[in-house]
Amino acid sequence: MPPKRKQEKAEETPAKESKKVKTDEFSSDAKTSDGKKWNLKIVSWNVDGLRAWIKKDGMSIFEKEEPDVVCLQETKCSDDKLPEEIKNMKGYKSYFMSAKKDGYSGVALISKKEPLLVTYGLDDETHDDEGRCITAEYEDFYLVTAYVPNAGRKLVTLDKRMDWDPKFRKYLKELDAKKPVIMCGDLNVAHKEIDLAKPKGNKKNAGFTPEERAGFTDLLAEGFVDSFRHLYPDKTAQYTFWTYMANCRAKNVGW
Numbered sequence: 001m002p003p004k005r006k007q008e009k010a011e012e013t014p015a016k017e018s019k020k021v022k023t024d025e026f027s028s029d030a031k032t033s034d035g036k037k038w039n040l041k042i043v044s045w046n047v048d049g050l051r052a053w054i055k056k057d058g059m060s061i062f063e064k065e066e067p068d069v070v071c072l073q074e075t076k077c078s079d080d081k082l083p084e085e086i087k088n089m090k091g092y093k094s095y096f097m098s099a100k101k102d103g104y105s106g107v108a109l110i111s112k113k114e115p116l117l118v119t120y121g122l123d124d125e126t127h128d129d130e131g132r133c134i135t136a137e138y139e140d141f142y143l144v145t146a147y148v149p150n151a152g153r154k155l156v157t158l159d160k161r162m163d164w165d166p167k168f169r170k171y172l173k174e175l176d177a178k179k180p181v182i183m184c185g186d187l188n189v190a191h192k193e194i195d196l197a198k199p200k201g202n203k204k205n206a207g208f209t210p211e212e213r214a215g216f217t218d219l220l221a222e223g224f225v226d227s228f229r230h231l232y233p234d235k236t237a238q239y240t241f242w243t244y245m246a247n248c249r250a251k252n253v254g255w
Contacts, residue, residue, distance in 0.1 A: 043067045044145065044184035046241075050075040050108070054083055062089065068112050069136075071145035073186040075106035086110070097121065099131035106131040107147050107185070113138065122171050127164055135175070142175045146185040151206035158211065161188075165215035173222055183224070191216045191226065194236055196255040207255060 030038045043061060047053035050072065061067065070092075078098045087094055092110050097120045099105040109118070115136035121128030133146045146168065151158040175181050189212045193199035202208040220226060232238065239254025248254060 040069075041065065041067045042069045042071065042143070042182065042184060044071045044073070044186075046073040046147070046186040048074050048076070050077040050086065050106070051081070051083060054086060059085065062092070069143060070108075070110045071134075071143075071184050072108040072110070073106075073145065073147035075108050075131075076103050077106060078102045095120075095134055095136070097131040097134050100129045104130070105147055107134050107145055109134045109136055109143070109145050111136060115143075122167055124167055126160075127167070132164075133168075133171075137179075141180045141182055142178075144172065144175070144181060144183040144185075146183065146187075148186060148188045150188045151209060151212060153206065155204075155206060155209065158206070158209065162211055162215075165212075165218070169215075169219050169222060172219070172224065176223070181224070187216070189213060189216050190255045191229075194234075197237070197239070197253045 028038055028041075032038070043065065045058075045061075047058060053059075053072075061070070075096065075098065077096075079096060081102075082096060086108070087096075089110065092112055093114050095109045095111075095118050097107050115138055117137040119135040119137070121133055127133075127149070130149070131147075132149070133144065136143045148168070149157060149161045149164050151161045172181055172183060188207055190196040190199075190202075190208050191213055196202060196208060199208065203210070206212075216226075228238070237252055239252065242249035242252075242254040246253070
């Protein structure tokens with residue numbers, strides 16, 4: 001029998017404290033259209049390995065920024081290997097969806113406020129076995145964190161990505177029909193040429209193929225908003241990923 005999509009009510013857990021170290025600055029002076037200060041802080045981070053991230057003091061973000069929700073992608077950690085300090089955080093509820101394959105994919109959602117309901121996956125065995133999506137329902141909105149399939153080197157898994165996009169879009173639309181949706185995560189796509197440093201040389205590479213870009217366009221066509229481009233439509237050289245090669249981060253040659 002294929003695994004059923006899991007749902008669970010949130011449970012409160014004890015916690016250990018993390019070390020305080022310097023992290024990036026996430027403060028904001030943003031206000032709503034009627035002049036009210038923001039009151040919800042969500043951090044989304046592809047950690048490329050949860051245990052390594054913890055060893056590098058990644059958890060200090062909780063002390064420095066006091067986020068309401070932290071969404072992590074590519075945790076690469078099976079349930080039985082989850083570190084206690086992230087499972088049992090003081091003042092937070094933690095939820096994890098790992099892949100069946102150890103050391104691969106995986107997502108986490110860590111929330112100050114206990115969600116009404118936490119749902120794991122898309123009710124799709126192939127993608128759910130890879131631990132790609134957690135949904136938290138709150139009173140006024142849904143929060144979805146996802147690790148979208150990568151098309152891979154030489155596009156060897158582009159078919160998997162093309163299977164994911166319409167299914168995920170349909171899932172988000174169904175949620176949006178009930179409540180507003182905030183979706184965050186590693187989307188593995190640069191939508192427009194402004195979104196990466198070297199667009200001309202990457203049109204046949206994973207993350208910038210016409211098919212992947214069209215998938216993002218289709219999502220926006222359903223009424224969803226690219227929040228960064230909504231706020232900063234013309235801002236350049238703003239990236240979230242840099243390859244390890246050729247000193248790209250220092251040169252800000254990114255995506």
